[in-house]
Amino acid sequence: ASRRALLVALAAAALERTDGAAEAMTALLPAKLQAGLKPACYDGPPLARADLPDGDPRIADQLVRRLAFLFTPRPATAGPAETAETAVGDISAK
Numbered sequence: 001a002s003r004r005a006l007l008v009a010l011a012a013a014a015l016e017r018t019d020g021a022a023e024a025m026t027a028l029l030p031a032k033l034q035a036g037l038k039p040a041c042y043d044g045p046p047l048a049r050a051d052l053p054d055g056d057p058r059i060a061d062q063l064v065r066r067l068a069f070l071f072t073p074r075p076a077t078a079g080p081a082e083t084a085e086t087a088v089g090d091i092s093a094k
Contacts, residue, residue, distance in 0.1 A: 002060075004030075004053040004055070005055055005059050006063070008063060009067060010025055011037055012037060012041050012070065015038060015041055022038075032047075032048075032051040033051055036051070046071050047072070
């Protein structure tokens with residue numbers, strides 16, 4: 001299943017080719033990914049991370065991280081975001 005997740009990246013890279021490589025690779029993916037990959041690459045609706053095949057979560061995380069433009073963003077976590085200033089204290093007040 002982790003290998004199939006890697007096919008998403010390879011198929012996305014092969015979309016511009018005319019030799020059918022992208023089609024051959026996407027044929028090995030689950031139906032939702034087959035249908036959604038090309039539109040996601042060309043400003044269509046993004047893919048859902050949940051549509052990735054089950055497998056090693058490290059591979060899926062890296063795939064989503066490196067190809068973030070293809071996937072829906074994760075919901076924001078609750079609580080204030082820590083900035084560099086709040087992490088070390090406001091040095092301008094000293």
